[in-house]
Amino acid sequence: MAEKTVALKEEFLAALAVADSMEAIEKLRVSYLGKNGLVTGLMKEMKDLSPEEKKTFGQKVNELKTEVSDALSAKAEEMKALEIQKEIESMPEFDVSAPANLARGSYHPITLVQRECETIFKSMGFTVEDYSEVVTDYECFESLNIPKHHPARDMQDTYYLENGQLLKTQTSAAQNAIYKKYKDALIHDGVPIKAIFPGRCFRNEATDACHENTFFQMEGVMVDKDISISNLIFFMKSMLSEVFKRDVKVRLRPGFFPFVEPGFELDISCAICGGEGCPSCKHSGWLELCPCGMIHPEVLKAGGIDPEEYTGFAFGLGLTRLAMMKYGVGDIRDLNSGSLKVLSQFTDDE
Numbered sequence: 282m283a284e285k286t287v288a289l290k291e292e293f294l295a296a297l298a299v300a301d302s303m304e305a306i307e308k309l310r311v312s313y314l315g316k317n318g319l320v321t322g323l324m325k326e327m328k329d330l331s332p333e334e335k336k337t338f339g340q341k342v343n344e345l346k347t348e349v350s351d352a353l354s355a356k357a358e359e360m361k362a363l364e365i366q367k368e369i370e371s372m373p374e375f376d377v378s379a380p381a382n383l384a385r386g387s388y389h390p391i392t393l394v395q396r397e398c399e400t401i402f403k404s405m406g407f408t409v410e411d412y413s414e415v416v417t418d419y420e421c422f423e424s425l426n427i428p429k430h431h432p433a434r435d436m437q438d439t440y441y442l443e444n445g446q447l448l449k450t451q452t453s454a455a456q457n458a459i460y461k462k463y464k465d466a467l468i469h470d471g472v473p474i475k476a477i478f479p480g481r482c483f484r485n486e487a488t489d490a491c492h493e494n495t496f497f498q499m500e501g502v503m504v505d506k507d508i509s510i511s512n513l514i515f516f517m518k519s520m521l522s523e524v525f526k527r528d529v530k531v532r533l534r535p536g537f538f539p540f541v542e543p544g545f546e547l548d549i550s551c552a553i554c555g556g557e558g559c560p561s562c563k564h565s566g567w568l569e570l571c572p573c574g575m576i577h578p579e580v581l582k583a584g585g586i587d588p589e590e591y592t593g594f595a596f597g598l599g600l601t602r603l604a605m606m607k608y609g610v611g612d613i614r615d616l617n618s619g620s621l622k623v624l625s626q627f628t629d630d631e
């Protein structure tokens with residue numbers, strides 16, 4: 282009988298050696314130690330033995346039972362460790378010492394420039410106005426001294442809604458509403474109108490590195506008694522010196538816009554060459570930045586303000602242009618791309 286335990290043990294060890302999964306080990310446990318298992322079967326055979334034999338054989342079977350049970354547990358442990366190891370190896374590699382990914386969204390460069398301009402103008406007593414992107418023909422053109430069939434409309438083709446409204450081509454479209462909003466305080470309480478209104482503008486443009494169908498401007502107006510071109514130059518120079526963090530030189534050249542008279546193109550000294558002349562400024566030492574002028578009497582009148590009594594200046598700062606200059610962005614399309622790779626570089630640590 283003793284040989285039976287030895288043979289069974291050998292048979293078990295051979296089977297255990299080739300068991301290569303938790304299920305295989307569990308199967309072995311059942312077939313050896315289960316109710317109808319082989320070891321349990323040996324126990325059952327004892328009933329026919331003499332008491333003497335029962336004792337020695339019983340001992341052997343018990344030893345075998347313990348050995349089988351221990352060997353199964355050890356192999357199960359080994360198997361578990363192996364499976365964990367396999368799982369670890371199949372996982373993508375990662376560096377536990379790497380800092381956590383704290384990537385957050387970032388402000389768009391145009392938002393950064395816009396906010397900077399707003400802060401500067403607010404510190405000079407200007408209010409910041411919001412205005413809709415869908416406007417009427419009157420707001421965008423008529424009230425700005427651009428009647429139907431005026432050739433100035435050619436440069437500002439845009440997207441029209443079926444109801445005749447349009448996507449605004451210029452932030453100037455808010456001028457009329459701003460004059461109407463503040464004219465009473467101006468006329469009755471002598472409070473000058475000082476407002477800026479940043480906004481998104483649209484034009485039917487063929488896009489290239491310098492042109493987009495969607496871009497941002499920031500319009501500004503100041504209306505009071507005795508406002509002159511000197512005031513315009515002062516405000517523009519102060520604002521641009523703050524934006525570029527240096528003393529910016531400005532110059533005015535004549536420019537035509539139906540809603541200002543006289544109208545100007547305001548240039549700033551080139552930051553790259555300091556005014557010496559370089560490829561960026563086409564060797565002129567100046568960069569065209571901001572059209573502006575003295576508000577046309579017809580435009581003031583349309584806003585309910587008497588041009589005999591009040592004068593004012595207006596400017597239309599190209600925010601998109603300003604952001605490109607400030608951050609050195611060569612292609613305007615990058616700004617509308619939504620590409621985080623491009624845009625997140627400009628984030629300020631705000």
Ligand code: DAH
Pocket residue numbers: 450451452453500501538540541544572573574575595596597598
């Ligand atoms: N609205 C003009 C444009 O988009 C820019 C402009 C020119 C605005 C002169 C002004 C101004 O306020 O005075 O082309």
